Amino acid sequence: MSSAIQEYNSLQTESDHEICSKLAEIIDENLPGAQSKIWHSHPVWFLDENPIVGYSRQKKGIRLMFWSGKSFNEEMLNIHGSKFQDASVFYNDISEINENDLKRCLKKSENIQWDYKNLIKRKGELIPIKK
Numbered sequence: 547m548s549s550a551i552q553e554y555n556s557l558q559t560e561s562d563h564e565i566c567s568k569l570a571e572i573i574d575e576n577l578p579g580a581q582s583k584i585w586h587s588h589p590v591w592f593l594d595e596n597p598i599v600g601y602s603r604q605k606k607g608i609r610l611m612f613w614s615g616k617s618f619n620e621e622m623l624n625i626h627g628s629k630f631q632d633a634s635v636f637y638n639d640i641s642e643i644n645e646n647d648l649k650r651c652l653k654k655s656e657n658i659q660w661d662y663k664n665l666i667k668r669k670g671e672l673i674p675i676k677k
Contacts, residue, residue, distance in 0.1 A: 547567075547574055550589075551583075561640070562608055565637045565643065568643055572643075576648075576649050577599070579593065581593075599612050599651075606638075610636075611632055612632065613659075614660045615634065615651065616630075623635055661675040
């Protein structure tokens, strides 16, 4: 885990810190080729500069978001974006994290990707790059 992400996690409440650290650990283990950094003030993992997964603290809890998650057809990702292909799940306790479900979504995130990297070049048009 990068030091910037460790620092982000350490600034959270004790409960949120546990959730964030667990999510980062699982993501790092299951996306070994991903680059991680703090992007728009929260941890995000990228494959070939395309954002894949990240988390942030929101009113409803820790939001784990997959940028292409709407295409995963996963029940666990029950919060869908309205404009793009993102889908999320919220956690309020570490016990809510189902590692098998998360690992399955991370595997799908490698194989199902929408091209967010070139969204500005395409003037807002989002196209699949892996399906």
